[in-house]
Amino acid sequence: MFGYYVKLAFKSIKKNPLLSFLMVFAIALGIGASMTTITVNYLMSANPIPDKSEQLFYVQVDSWDPHNAFNDESGDPPNQLTWTDANNLFDAQKAVKQVLMAKSGGIVVPEDKNINPFEVQIRLSTADFFPMFDTPFLFGSGWDMAVDSKLEQVVVLTKKINDKIFGGENSVGRNITLAGQNFKVVGVLDSWEPVPKFYDVNNGAFDEVEDVFVPFKLKETLELPSWGNVNCWKSPDSEGFKAFLRSECINFQMWVQLDNQEQQSDYLMFLDNYVSEQKSLGRFPRPMNNKVSDVMTWMENQQVVEDDAKMMMWMSFMFLIVCLLNTVGLLLAKFIGKSSEIGLRRAIGASKGQVFQQHIIESATIGLLGGIAGLLLALLGLKGIESLYGDFVKNLISLDFTMAATGLLIALLSSVLAGLYPTWRACNIQPATQLKSQ
Amino acid sequence: MLELGPIFRALLRNKIGAILIAVQIAFTMAIIVNAVFIIYDRSQQTKRPSGIDEANTFFISSSGFGDDFDIKGTITQDLEAIRALPGVIDAIQINAIPISGSGSSMGLQTKPGAEHDGTGVAVYMVDEHGIKALDLELIAGENFAKSDIRWRGPAGSKWPAKVIVTEAMAKRLFPDLSYSEAVGKTVYINDVEPMIITGIIDKLQAPWVGWDNLDNAMLSPEKMEFQSTRYLIRTVPGMRDQLMKTVEELLAENKSRVVDGMRSIDYVRERSYRGNTAMIKILTTVIVTLTIVTSLGIVGLASFSVNRRKKQIGIRRALGATKADILSYFMVENFLISASGVVLGAVLTVALNMLLVSALSIPPLDWFYILAGMLVLCLVGQAAVFGPAKKATEIAPATATRTV
Known part of the structure; x- marks a missing residue:
């Protein structure tokens, strides 16, 4: 019977092409708009590291101004650490794994004279960056903790930079000149684009991964510049690079891996003890306010999903509602227009249930057609978003299988829902009155 | 009916x-x-206008490398050479570009001491050519003299003695005075360092278009002894695109630096908005x-x-x-x-x-x-x-x- 009803549905759709087109068009627009905005929101709020997001924690301690909270509204502690605190917390090694990092930059002078010197973004990090964030390696590997403490000049390149300098060859063991210094290549990353770029959302949550990775503590010895967000509540005590590092300026980030509840509470206790100790040295003038947040909590706290994206999603849902109301109206018109046909079917023996099935299937067919067209429109919509926003959204506009399936499901469900009332009306058509008027 | x-x-x-x-x-x-x-x-x-001559202005970055790179000499030479180009109205070294999205801010306050709140202000470090290059109108007080300009070191944290602020900033700092009365007043940066307001400019926006204090800006009389720096160039109408090429080529003649990031303000506006x-x-x-x-x-x-x-x-x-x-x-x-x-x-x-x-x-x-x-x-x-x-x-x- 199902096949037969589908056939009838297509017949009925063809019989009234304009009305059917209007319905499919309305559903397609609604689904297209919703899917476009849902996709952008879905990717913005995606879990960038699902296997570990509950074990990785961002560390915050309140080293801020005694007279002003870092964030007046939320009362949250500063979103980055000072050089002093970052190093002290790291050197204590109280978590399973921990990583310090910061953004910097420098000039690369390739040996090959045919390639002009160029500027790169540097991610300063400690050894555990690579195992903690599961970075894929094309060649070689990261460095170990001994390298960090011995201040060895090693570098991990991203695929893009390796392609540029070494033409994509295995460059492990070779040297590059970076920031005027000689660095030995120990590893080359494979393509890695976490969305959002969760490990440092202060400096552009959807930016590309930096070009090269260099041991964190080299910042001090090589006096590498501070890129990214620098925030100070008081100025360094004196001039110079060393004074900046000793100051209350924040530019550094720390992540720790804590595998269970107990480790979490132990770590918080450790932070409290550390701050108490610093208070006795005259720092940390504010009340105790330390925090560790896991990946998704941190993304939410940092409001990674753009307000505009949320607004567009809400509006597109309302848009979908209008399109569905539209479909309800048109289906109603259509089914009531078919009254005499329904009356005839009822008179020759179709039960109410069968008429119901037939019309629900017709609604669902229209919904599916609308859904498919809607997905195409969503692809178009995402292209449109890309052309409007440019590079910024490069990572936010791919429509994956889950999203496509979700779109079709929404189309199907909503069209069935839209078809319920018109179908119910169709079932209640009295065969006798319809036949009489023939 | x-x-x-x-x-x-x-x-x-x-x-x-x-x-x-x-x-x-x-x-x-x-x-x-x-x-x-x-x-x-x-x-x-x-x-909203940024206050500068948007249609005829562009900027370009220069990053020196190597230990023997002469920062002060290069900057002085560069500026002389660019200012001498026909069609250039003026050029300056600057730390940040208005409405570009990145820059630095400080707090200014009328009373010294950490217990007083400061008013957020965008900082532009410029020399005595700043007002002309940015196409600002000095509505009270006077411009910096050449002797006011000092060099800021790579991690310098102290501030010069003079400052020029926007009218909006003057009104925020001294709500009871007219802007011209703010000239000569002392304000404090970093809680305690005094700066004397020597001039008021009509309008200059901060780098961050979403900032509540967008119209709060100050000019600080200094050049920066930084390996990586930026020049802002204002041209006569119609000459911008041509001069962009000329300036890039001129700077690229020095092989111990990387020249990049050349953009027009039109581009920046399009990008920021x-x-x-x-x-x-x-x-x-x-x-x-x-x-x-x-x-x-x-x-x-x-x-x-x-x-x-x-x-x-x-x-x-x-x-x-x-x-x-x-x-x-x-x-x-x-x-x-x-x-x-x-x-x-x-x-x-x-x-x-x-x-x-x-x-x-x-x-x-x-x-x-x-x-x-x-x-x-x-x-x-x-x-x-x-x-x-x-x-x-x-x-x-x-x-x-x-x-x-």
């Missing part, structure tokens, strides 16, 4: 169709009115498609209702109703539906706006948007129903006689 009674009673007999249209109109109105309001708000934001421009385009598309969908829905349902009432219309015509009577019947019917729709729509519009205001940074709606929205949606309804209504008037009175 004698027909109102019968029209209304007829509507009650076919409630669902009418309700569907009314609700659809209500939702459409809620979206459209909020969208129009957001479009207006965003386009106003996008139009891209989110707004995109939002405006998206919302415009939404408004247009939504209006089409809703009108088509009205056309569909109205045609259906005309078809269903063919016989009644024929009878009415046979009994003496004119074409105009039939037309006005459907128009009035639609007006009743639309009117109730826009009343509900007004409520929904306010609700959606309240949601947007509370959850996102959208300002509350002005009331006249709602009135205008109600009017427009009623007109859309009337326009949509006109086609089917016109068709209804074509129904011949003879139809009444065909079936019983």
Whole structure:
């Protein structure tokens, strides 16, 4: 019977092409708009590291101004650490794994004279960056903790930079000149684009991964510049690079891996003890306010999903509602227009249930057609978003299988829902009155 | 309007169709009115002038490398060479570009001490050519003298003795004084370091277009001894693109540095406000498609209702109703539906706006948007129903006689 009803549905759709087109068009627009905005929101709020997001924690301690909270509204502690605190917390090694990092930059002078010197973004990090964030390696590997403490000049390149300098060859063991210094290549990353770029959302949550990775503590010895967000509540005590590092300026980030509840509470206790100790040295003038947040909590706290994206999603849902109301109206018109046909079917023996099935299937067919067209429109919509926003959204506009399936499901469900009332009306058509008027 | 009674009673007999249209109109109105309001708000934001000569200004970065790179010498030479180019009005070294999205800010306060709150201000480090290169108007006080300009070291943290602030900043610092009275006053940076206001400029925006204190800016008389630096160049009208090439080539002659990041201010503006421009385009598309969908829905349902009432219309015509009577019947019917729709729509519009205001940074709606929205949606309804209504008037009175 199902096949037969589908056939009838297509017949009925063809019989009234304009009305059917209007319905499919309305559903397609609604689904297209919703899917476009849902996709952008879905990717913005995606879990960038699902296997570990509950074990990785961002560390915050309140080293801020005694007279002003870092964030007046939320009362949250500063979103980055000072050089002093970052190093002290790291050197204590109280978590399973921990990583310090910061953004910097420098000039690369390739040996090959045919390639002009160029500027790169540097991610300063400690050894555990690579195992903690599961970075894929094309060649070689990261460095170990001994390298960090011995201040060895090693570098991990991203695929893009390796392609540029070494033409994509295995460059492990070779040297590059970076920031005027000689660095030995120990590893080359494979393509890695976490969305959002969760490990440092202060400096552009959807930016590309930096070009090269260099041991964190080299910042001090090589006096590498501070890129990214620098925030100070008081100025360094004196001039110079060393004074900046000793100051209350924040530019550094720390992540720790804590595998269970107990480790979490132990770590918080450790932070409290550390701050108490610093208070006795005259720092940390504010009340105790330390925090560790896991990946998704941190993304939410940092409001990674753009307000505009949320607004567009809400509006597109309302848009979908209008399109569905539209479909309800048109289906109603259509089914009531078919009254005499329904009356005839009822008179020759179709039960109410069968008429119901037939019309629900017709609604669902229209919904599916609308859904498919809607997905195409969503692809178009995402292209449109890309052309409007440019590079910024490069990572936010791919429509994956889950999203496509979700779109079709929404189309199907909503069209069935839209078809319920018109179908119910169709079932209640009295065969006798319809036949009489023939 | 004698027909109102019968029209209304007829509507009650076919409630669902009418309700569907009314609700659809209500939702459409809620979206459209909020969208129009957001479009207006965003386009106003996008139009705010930065205070500089946007059409004729560009900037370029220079990053020296190697230990023997002579920073001070290079900067001095570069500026001399660029300023000497025909078509260049002026050029400066600067730490940040207005409305570009990155720069640095400090707090200024009128009393020394950490216990007093400062007012956030964007910092532009410029030399005595700053005012000309940025096309600022000095409305009080005087410009920096060449002797005021000092070199700031790579991690320097101390501040010079003089400062020029924007009119907006002067008013924030000294709300009780006129801006010209602020000249000569001492303000404190870093809680305790004094700076004397020596001049007031008319307008200069901060680098961050979303910042609440966008019009708060200060000029600090200094050059920067940084390996990586930036020049801002203002040209005579029409010469910008040509000079961009010339300046890039000129700087690139020095092989111990990397020259890049050359952009015009036009580009920066487009880039900084891209989110707004995109939002405006998206919302415009939404408004247009939504209006089409809703009108088509009205056309569909109205045609259906005309078809269903063919016989009644024929009878009415046979009994003496004119074409105009039939037309006005459907128009009035639609007006009743639309009117109730826009009343509900007004409520929904306010609700959606309240949601947007509370959850996102959208300002509350002005009331006249709602009135205008109600009017427009009623007109859309009337326009949509006109086609089917016109068709209804074509129904011949003879139809009444065909079936019983």
